[in-house]
Amino acid sequence: MLEQRLPNQANRGCHEHHYQRCRIPMEGVMPTDSTEETLYLALVLSLPSRNATERMRAWRTLKTWGCAVLRDGVYLLPFGEVHQQRLTDLGAEIREAGGQAEVLRVLPQPHGQEKGFRALFDRSVEYATLLAELDRLDPIFPDVNHLKKAVRGLRRRFDELTAIDFFPGPARVTTQRRLAELESVLDARLSPGEPNARPGKIERLDRREFQGRLWSTRSDLWVDRLASAWLILRFIDPAAHFVWFAPPEAPPPEALGFDFEGARFSHVGTRITFETLMASFALEETPGLRPLAHMIHALDIGEPTSQEAPGFLALLRGMKSRLHDDDALLDYGGRILDDYHLFFSES
Incomplete structure (x- = not known):
């Protein structure tokens, strides 16, 4: 069971934020003993099957934002002003294209759903893929320009991944450390004389x-x-x-x-x-x-x-x-x- 605040029926046409409380069953959520609660946003949408272009565009947009799929046609993000504005704007575009869309504020039930919701945003597989590519990259590859291009590409992908990693875990730390090591080796090749940190106190100067x-x-x-x-x-x-x-x-x-x-x-x-x-x-x-x-x-x-x-x-x-x-x-x-x-x- 999931407790949601739905727009008041009298205002659903204009999609303003007037709320009443109700319960809607949600399936496929992992049980948990955690009592921590995080507010989420859910975009509930439906598009005509004939509008394949709009469906694909909406799906790609939601994926870029890091949305989790709660069930068919229901996409989840942690609550935030930027996320709310994005989902609201996308919902308006979907309605203009002949579909239906509502943005709901979702509060997981205590002792049951917070851990499950967070699991939907687990980026461990993506980090593992990135880490495998980092491990395959030879830091002493003769063509330093090729290495530089490859490392920059991996850095860009890492930054894009961390931007949608709303609940970071050990996989992020491991990948970040490996990337930093590779960048350090590359910097040493590109910038001879890069200093090594030395111990000691710093003298105050006039x-x-x-x-x-x-x-x-x-x-x-x-x-x-x-x-x-x-x-x-x-x-x-x-x-x-x-x-x-x-x-x-x-x-x-x-x-x-x-x-x-x-x-x-x-x-x-x-x-x-x-x-x-x-x-x-x-x-x-x-x-x-x-x-x-x-x-x-x-x-x-x-x-x-x-x-x-x-x-x-x-x-x-x-x-x-x-x-x-x-x-x-x-x-x-x-x-x-x-x-x-x-x-x-x-x-």
Whole structure:
């Protein structure tokens, strides 16, 4: 048995959210002893059999959103404003195509249905497929460009899968770890000199002693190096000058190095270079920098823990495709980071 709130009969024509309570039997739900309750949304639809195109379009759309099939013509999603708007809009399109559609708020009965509903969203099989492909990929494949393309494709599929993984489990963690390992090997091949984290405490430094200095890092700027250079200019040394070098070329001996093996400022413990610089110059409490650091950290180590990270990554990839000069990339990307910092400061 499943308790649902259905639209009041007097308002069903306009599909507004006026609710009454009733019980509808639902079959095929696993029993559970869990008392936890999550509110869900169900799209109940029916389309004329002659309208095969619309049926296929609706099915593909629902699959893309990660809907679970509760029974024929009943699709389930965890409750949320975005999910509700999507299902409501799709329901309107179905009715315009000559079908019937209702969006219902569904509350599983205690002690019986929450675990069953969550099982419908289990992505373990999809993660297992992705993990098998990751394991088949040889990280020392001679054609590094082919490897790069393959890894990016797997990363895109992983991100798409996590976007519809509403109840993450161990399979996600295992796949994420394997993907991060592969990306780390690829980064080492594409970016020689990538720093290894070193243990130890971070020394507090006086910004006044680091003004008008020459700073150096590896060329072909990416997430951590770009963000660290921006942090230096905006909060540490506004008169900084930068030199970019390509390993095995050595940086100028007089330069302050960051984000390469042996650099003065690099990864320490779990901190990436951006976070090491923040700690070194006592910037942790500067408004907006902590959430910005969280975004940069998530991108640098390949963890999908920041909602803003995918947007910045897309912008950075676009900039890299258009700009082939690190000075120009810092100038343009720095303005983007200014906007992110302002957003985080006001959030």
